[in-house]
Amino acid sequence: MNIYTHEREWNGGETAIAFGMFDGVHLGHRRLIETTCRAANEMGLSRVVFTFSNHPLSIIRPDCIPDQVDTRQEKLQDIAGCGPDAVILRPFDESFAGLSAEQFIDEIQKTMHPRVFVIGFNYTFGAKGLGKAEDMLRLGSRYGIETRIVDRVEIDGETVSSSRIRSALQEGNIALANTMLGRPYRIEGLVESGKHLGRTLGFPTANLSFPEGKLLPRYGVYGCMAHISGRQYPAAVNVGIHPTAPEGKPTIEAFLIDYPGASLYDSDLTLEFYYFIRPEKRFDSLEDLRDEVLRNCGQVAGLFSKKMNGSAE
Numbered sequence: 001m002n003i004y005t006h007e008r009e010w011n012g013g014e015t016a017i018a019f020g021m022f023d024g025v026h027l028g029h030r031r032l033i034e035t036t037c038r039a040a041n042e043m044g045l046s047r048v049v050f051t052f053s054n055h056p057l058s059i060i061r062p063d064c065i066p067d068q069v070d071t072r073q074e075k076l077q078d079i080a081g082c083g084p085d086a087v088i089l090r091p092f093d094e095s096f097a098g099l100s101a102e103q104f105i106d107e108i109q110k111t112m113h114p115r116v117f118v119i120g121f122n123y124t125f126g127a128k129g130l131g132k133a134e135d136m137l138r139l140g141s142r143y144g145i146e147t148r149i150v151d152r153v154e155i156d157g158e159t160v161s162s163s164r165i166r167s168a169l170q171e172g173n174i175a176l177a178n179t180m181l182g183r184p185y186r187i188e189g190l191v192e193s194g195k196h197l198g199r200t201l202g203f204p205t206a207n208l209s210f211p212e213g214k215l216l217p218r219y220g221v222y223g224c225m226a227h228i229s230g231r232q233y234p235a236a237v238n239v240g241i242h243p244t245a246p247e248g249k250p251t252i253e254a255f256l257i258d259y260p261g262a263s264l265y266d267s268d269l270t271l272e273f274y275y276f277i278r279p280e281k282r283f284d285s286l287e288d289l290r291d292e293v294l295r296n297c298g299q300v301a302g303l304f305s306k307k308m309n310g311s312a313e
Contacts, residue, residue, distance in 0.1 A: 002086040003076065005053070007111045012086070016040035016116035017048045017108070019123060021055070023162040024069035025078035027182045028120065028153040033082040035150050036118040040085075045115055047084040050108075051075070052092040059097050067215035069165055069181075074188065088112075101126030105139040114140075117147045155179055172218035172276040184225070184272035187214065187252060191264040205238075206264045208252040208271065216250060223275030223300040226256050228267055233259050234304040236297045237271055240280040255293065257301050275303050 004010060018036040022029050033049060040047040053072060057065045070078060072089075079087055090096070099107065104126050108114060117140050125131040131139075137147045152159045160180045168177040169185060177185050189209040206226075210216070219240030226235040233256040241250050254271060256264075277296050283289040 001076075001080040001084060004086060004088050006090055007050070007088055007108060010048075010086075010088070010112045012046045012113075014043075014045050014113045014115050015048045016043070016045045016118065017050050017112060017114050018084070018118045019050045019125065020120060021162070022049070022051045022075055022079060023055075024165050024181055025075060025082070026069075026160050026162065026165060026180050027155075028150075028160045030082055030182060031153055032118055032120055032150045033079065033084060035148060036116070037083050039116045039118065039146075039148060043115060046086065048112065049079050049082075049084045049087045051079075051087065051089060053089045054092050056092045056097070059092055059094060065213070066163070066166060068213055069162060069169070069185070069215050071188070071211055071214055074186070078183075098127055101131030101135050102139060104131070105136070105143075109143045109145065114143075114145050117145055119147065119149055121149055121151050123149075166215055169215060169217040172220055172279070174217065174222065174273050174276050177217075178274070184274060185217070186270055186272045187216075188268070188270045189252075191267045191269050193265065205253040205255045206267075206269060208254060208269055210252060216252075217273065218276070219250070219280040221277040221280070221296050222273050223277055223303050224254065224271040224273050225304070226254055226259075227270040227272070228256075228264065233257055234300050235271065236277070236293065236300045237273075238280070238293075255297060257297055274307070275300070 016036050016039045018032050020029060020032060037047045055065050055068070076087065076089070117136055119133055119136055121133060123133055123136070125136070133149050140147045154160065158164065165177050165180050168180070174185065187208060187210055191206045192209045193207065216239055222237045222239065224235045224237045226233045235254045235256045237252065237254045239250065239252050254269070277299055283292060
């Protein structure tokens with residue numbers, strides 16, 4: 001998949017284009033991209049996703065930017081997995097924010113030679129988001145561009161959306177978030193030096209760095225699958241501030257079950273979240289915390305053992 005940072009960089013032929021922010025690349029987004037790829041294949045077009053490298057609110061309302069389900073790199077990985085030929089990862093800047101709906105469509109048709117637009121039922125575009133789906137239909141038709149509108153995807157009677165996924169994660173409802181994502185929620189980063197609390201307790205943990213703006217789930221303990229150096233291990237993971245030994249910003253600390261023990265520092269680590277074990281809580285002593293962590297590790301090992309044997313999800 002080729003990555004461009006501006007529509008004017010496009011030097012290919014005619015296109016089918018999916019538009020959206022695509023945070024999380026959830027089931028609704030996947031249907032949008034699949035619809036685009038199918039239309040492109042039918043008509044012999046290039047399959048393109050048009051999205052942004054930063055959240056539009058960073059320009060419009062910088063005090064209201066939500067933490068993102070995916071980092072930029074994670075979003076690109078997930079989009080690539082849906083099969084497009086290219087993605088336009090455009091900066092959302094003051095100039096772009098000022099384009100009217102008509103100016104936006106005019107710019108796209110001049111630079112990207114579209115024959116098909118694919119948008120979600122609730123897509124907005126142009127200055128102040130005044131352009132709606134019906135406007136895309138109307139404006140596209142001026143240039144002979146077909147617009148396909150993808151309907152909502154629902155789970156439990158409610159629309160799958162990035163905001164609903166954020167809410168589920170902040171409630172610790174990992175099962176619902178994963179169902180809407182169509183994959184496990186994950187956090188990727190480097191293992192760095194932390195508080196060394198795990199080592200003090202007798203079981204060293206991996207302290208995972210994470211970028212600013214990455215959405216963290218509800219503080220607590222989770223059952224995760226840790227991926228490192230081409231191998232995977234069940235892991236008991238604490239997300240939060242350690243109320244028993246609080247210091248500084250939130251941390252993500254993972255105890256990899258059955259890991260052979262080599263140093264993890266500066267290693268790339270990916271945590272896939274599957275189970276919410278318990279909320280974060282304060283213990284009267286480090287000994288009580290140690291006993292609880294050992295109990296949680298046993299719970300996580302048991303859950304993944306059942307999962308591997310096909311008797312639990």
